[in-house]
Amino acid sequence: MSLPLVSGAIALVVVAWLAACAEAGLARVSSFRAEEAVRGGRRGSEKLALVAADPTRYLNVALLVRVACEMAAAALVTYACLRAFDSTTEALLVAIAVMVLVSYVAVGVSPRTIGRQHPLNTATAAAYVLLPLARIMGPIPYLLILIGNALTPGKGFRRGPFASEAELRALVDLAEKESLIEDEERRMVHSVFELGDTLVREVMVPRTDLVVIERYKTIRQALTLALRSGFSRIPVVGESEDDVVGMVYLKDLTRKTHISREAESELVSTAMRPAFFVPDTKNAGDLLREMQKERNHVAVVIDEYGGTAGIVTIEDILEEIVGEITDEYDRELPPVEELGEDRYRVTARLDITDLGELYGLDEYDDEDVETVGGLLAKALGRVPIAGASSVVELPDGRDLRLTAEAAAGRRNKIVTVLVEPVTPVPAAEEQREAKAE
Numbered sequence: 001m002s003l004p005l006v007s008g009a010i011a012l013v014v015v016a017w018l019a020a021c022a023e024a025g026l027a028r029v030s031s032f033r034a035e036e037a038v039r040g041g042r043r044g045s046e047k048l049a050l051v052a053a054d055p056t057r058y059l060n061v062a063l064l065v066r067v068a069c070e071m072a073a074a075a076l077v078t079y080a081c082l083r084a085f086d087s088t089t090e091a092l093l094v095a096i097a098v099m100v101l102v103s104y105v106a107v108g109v110s111p112r113t114i115g116r117q118h119p120l121n122t123a124t125a126a127a128y129v130l131l132p133l134a135r136i137m138g139p140i141p142y143l144l145i146l147i148g149n150a151l152t153p154g155k156g157f158r159r160g161p162f163a164s165e166a167e168l169r170a171l172v173d174l175a176e177k178e179s180l181i182e183d184e185e186r187r188m189v190h191s192v193f194e195l196g197d198t199l200v201r202e203v204m205v206p207r208t209d210l211v212v213i214e215r216y217k218t219i220r221q222a223l224t225l226a227l228r229s230g231f232s233r234i235p236v237v238g239e240s241e242d243d244v245v246g247m248v249y250l251k252d253l254t255r256k257t258h259i260s261r262e263a264e265s266e267l268v269s270t271a272m273r274p275a276f277f278v279p280d281t282k283n284a285g286d287l288l289r290e291m292q293k294e295r296n297h298v299a300v301v302i303d304e305y306g307g308t309a310g311i312v313t314i315e316d317i318l319e320e321i322v323g324e325i326t327d328e329y330d331r332e333l334p335p336v337e338e339l340g341e342d343r344y345r346v347t348a349r350l351d352i353t354d355l356g357e358l359y360g361l362d363e364y365d366d367e368d369v370e371t372v373g374g375l376l377a378k379a380l381g382r383v384p385i386a387g388a389s390s391v392v393e394l395p396d397g398r399d400l401r402l403t404a405e406a407a408a409g410r411r412n413k414i415v416t417v418l419v420e421p422v423t424p425v426p427a428a429e430e431q432r433e434a435k436a437e
Contacts, residue, residue, distance in 0.1 A: 023112075025119045035049060228387060403417065
């Protein structure tokens with residue numbers, strides 16, 4: 001086997017190894033990290049900052065050098081094998097085996113590992129070579145990328161290699177593993193991606209949780225409802241909950257009554273604003289941008305049949321990114337708090353089977369609801385607000401009084417319900433006997 005050919009192939013593999021190192025290092029160094037290196041006075045950081053400012057151009061140069069050197073090395077090894085072996089088949093098989101091994105180990109695994117472990121050092125060293133090399137090559141790398149993109153199915157021309165959403169997600173996960181970002185920041189970035197696939201119906205407040213007011217009610221009644229429910233924006237309905245005619249704001253009601261006390265007797269329809277309607281299939285990300293542009297904080301969600309499916313606010317959409325938004329009054333509550341004399345304070349989400357067990361019932365089930373909050377809403381025939389109370393009957397004939405306590409959280413949901421047995425009212429005769437005693 002010819003020594004010059006082998007030496008040339010080895011030299012080309014070394015250059016390809018360096019180019020692969022440069023690729024891996026540059027891919028891990030952002031312009032922000034390069035600017036930090038400049039501020040820190042790191043040697044060669046000025047050249048690194050120039051490369052990091054236009055990473056696509058210099059990555060393409062490194063890619064072109066690596067591919068060219070690998071191909072040239074393969075050609076030299078093949079030619080050397082053809083001269084060393086009498087059989088063409090044997091020569092080609094040996095050349096293929098050698099180049100696969102060399103390309104995988106020397107160009108594939110080794111340089112990329114080094115580049116990822118020492119990205120700043122690798123990228124800084126590469127900057128010394130890539131800057132003059134890019135000037136020599138001129139537009140050649142860019143033209144080759146354009147040709148490649150023209151032959152690739154997709155949306156027109158791009159400047160360089162395209163990173164998919166999956167690759168960006170993987171990069172964020174890697175940054176979190178290396179402690180470059182916090183876990184909460186990683187989750188937030190993932191939530192931003194997921195928001196693009198989220199529909200409005202997945203984040204809205206459903207119709208069953210809505211507190212509404214009829215248009216024929218007075219402003220005083222609307223003020224009372226707003227103060228009791230804790231909501232500052234309440235949908236105004238006409239004939240039914242499907243007929244949302246507007247939205248009334250607490251600040252509008254207070255402003256109107258502050259100007260004139262006589263306004264309390266006016267209809268709530270005189271103080272309402274036009275409602276903003278959106279379909280339940282609308283993209284949540286698009287709706288967020290639209291609400292920001294229109295300066296709208298709440299929208300009425302309509303289902304495919306034209307009925308009211310619920311309402312959605314900017315806060316509901318933001319919760320998909322930053323997580324649950326709670327206020328200073330929120331606190332962790334036990335599911336059951338015993339108050340004595342068969343009285344309990346339970347969470348609204350407590351299963352009614354557990355409620356039955358508190359009063360000695362092995363099985364307590366309801367076909368329509370599953371929680372204590374749902375049981376109270378069913379008994380009331382509406383969404384419960386603070387202070388709402390109703391009596392429900394247990395399977396054994398006993399009566400329980402359920403009372404909704406103060407709402408909490410941004411959506412002002414009832415979180416606890418007071419449960420107490422209803423004391424039977426004695427008959428008139430028993431009352432007289434009790435007084436005589």
